Amino acid sequence: MAATAMTTLPQFSGLRPKFSTAPVRSLAAVQPMRRKGKGALGARCDYIGSPTNLIMVTTTSLMLFAGRFGLAPSANRKATAGLKLEVRDSGLQTGDPAGFTLADTLACGSVGHIIGVGVVLGLKNIGAL
Numbered sequence: 001m002a003a004t005a006m007t008t009l010p011q012f013s014g015l016r017p018k019f020s021t022a023p024v025r026s027l028a029a030v031q032p033m034r035r036k037g038k039g040a041l042g043a044r045c046d047y048i049g050s051p052t053n054l055i056m057v058t059t060t061s062l063m064l065f066a067g068r069f070g071l072a073p074s075a076n077r078k079a080t081a082g083l084k085l086e087v088r089d090s091g092l093q094t095g096d097p098a099g100f101t102l103a104d105t106l107a108c109g110s111v112g113h114i115i116g117v118g119v120v121l122g123l124k125n126i127g128a129l
Helices: 051-068 102-126
Strands: 011-013 016-018 077-079 085-087
Touching: 051 102
Parallel strands: none
Antiparallel strands: 077 085
């Protein structure tokens, strides 16, 4: 069973606190604060040229490049069973000469981020990052 802690909590009457010296018994156990940020999924706010940032920018850029220049399936290029890309009319309007649509941009950017997260977590797991 969790031990209860003796703490003093300020009592409020309106906006002004009334300070009391009598301890208040809490029903919840007070746990010590743990330090966060050193685990595998800890978030760090590093500088712009950090390894994590460079990996994410590189993977997202490569995926957008692949989608734009016809190396990946898109709304106007579907993949066949043999993984060949066939041109088809999707009906989506675009001002891009290659036919790269907003849906293609969002899809390729999302896949690029997924690949980047996989690379970052894999490198963190083996201790290289």
